[in-house]
Amino acid sequence: MNKTKTICFTNNKGGSGKSTTCSNIGAAMARAGKKVLMIDGDMQLNLSLAFFSEDWVLEQAAGDKNLYHAIREQKDLADYIVHTDYENLDLIPSSTLMSSIEYELFTKWQREFILKKCIQNIKDSGVYDYILIDAPPTLGGWVMNILCASDQVVVPVEASPWGMFGLANMFDFLNEVKQIAPELKVAGIAVTKVDTRKNYFKQTMETLHELEEIYVFDSFIRVDSSVEWAQDNSAPVVEYKKSSRSAKEYTALAEEVMRRVSR
Numbered sequence: 001m002n003k004t005k006t007i008c009f010t011n012n013k014g015g016s017g018k019s020t021t022c023s024n025i026g027a028a029m030a031r032a033g034k035k036v037l038m039i040d041g042d043m044q045l046n047l048s049l050a051f052f053s054e055d056w057v058l059e060q061a062a063g064d065k066n067l068y069h070a071i072r073e074q075k076d077l078a079d080y081i082v083h084t085d086y087e088n089l090d091l092i093p094s095s096t097l098m099s100s101i102e103y104e105l106f107t108k109w110q111r112e113f114i115l116k117k118c119i120q121n122i123k124d125s126g127v128y129d130y131i132l133i134d135a136p137p138t139l140g141g142w143v144m145n146i147l148c149a150s151d152q153v154v155v156p157v158e159a160s161p162w163g164m165f166g167l168a169n170m171f172d173f174l175n176e177v178k179q180i181a182p183e184l185k186v187a188g189i190a191v192t193k194v195d196t197r198k199n200y201f202k203q204t205m206e207t208l209h210e211l212e213e214i215y216v217f218d219s220f221i222r223v224d225s226s227v228e229w230a231q232d233n234s235a236p237v238v239e240y241k242k243s244s245r246s247a248k249e250y251t252a253l254a255e256e257v258m259r260r261v262s263r
Contacts, residue, residue: 004123005261007187008150010135010143011157012173013166017192019046020227021156021250022134027236028254030088034129037081037122040067040094041146042136048093051084053234061095068095070118071145072104077118078125086239090128101142111141112180116149130258139173147177152187152261159194159204159220171214187260188215190253194222215260219253221246 009022019042026036040047048057060066060082070080070092080092105111119131135146147153155170157163171186178184189208194201208216222245230240238247 004126004128004131005152006131006150007152007154007261008133008135008146009154009156011155012137012139012170014137016156016158018156019134021190021192022132023047023050024236024238024250025254025257026132027086027089027238028251029130030086031238035088035127037090037128037131039092039131039133041133042094043096043098045094047134049234050236051091051234057093060093066093066095068097068101071101071114074114074118076121078122102140105141112144112148115145119149139169144177147184148181150184152185154187154190154257156190156192159191159201161200163204164207186214187257188217190217191220194220217253217256219249219256221249
């Protein structure tokens with residue numbers, strides 16, 4: 001039976017390209033023949049919007065077949081899976097009500113492990129090779145929940161002067177979570193929104209490589225208008241424009257992530 005790997009994409013700083021990285025790595029994995037389930041853990045709904053129209057996403061968010069209701073009622077997430085238009089790629093959509101999930105979790109017993117419990121049957125079934133979770137840009141009880149449910153963490157970092165702002169807080173939080181989830185591993189940092197012509201890209205890479213015991217993926221993602229066009233058409237760029245530079249870069253990054261988490 002397959003051992004399903006759960007990978008969380010998280011960064012407490014907004015604008016890091018987290019949802020875009022998560023959606024495209026998932027789509028690239030599916031194109032490589034892997035069975036992938038994506039979980040949209042963010043009230044901004046961006047992961048859901050990467051695969052479905054705005055009208056559909058808002059309709060799901062307003063209904064009761066979304067992650068918020070599953071977590072609130074501690075239901076098996078298998079009942080909340082929807083199929084995307086792409087082979088091997090499924091999604092559990094989010095809700096704008098995720099903004100109040102911290103309050104919902106506060107009084108629950110073993111509240112840090114509710115998501116882990118809700119996905120356990122899916123993991124045990126071995127149906128999926130990978131479960132990818134898009135976390136919101138915060139540090140709190142819900143992100144702790146996501147991390148406790150994950151095997152590995154990918155931290156997308158924007159190659160900009162402010163891209164690494166707060167990164168130390170992110171890693172302090174990860175170390176905190178490891179106190180209750182000691183098997184959690186950091187797969188690595190994925191550098192996004194790169195402009196190789198600018199000096200701060202080189203500075204970003206030099207600074208990241210100085211971090212102790214933190215892997216920086218060799219594959220990085222450059223700025224490419226194809227990504228925005230793909231988002232405007234509710235599609236990951238690896239499907240919308242397969243020949244684009246960013247599609248090739250996300251495919252290379254997905255391959256590198258798969259190698260890292262299988263070690």
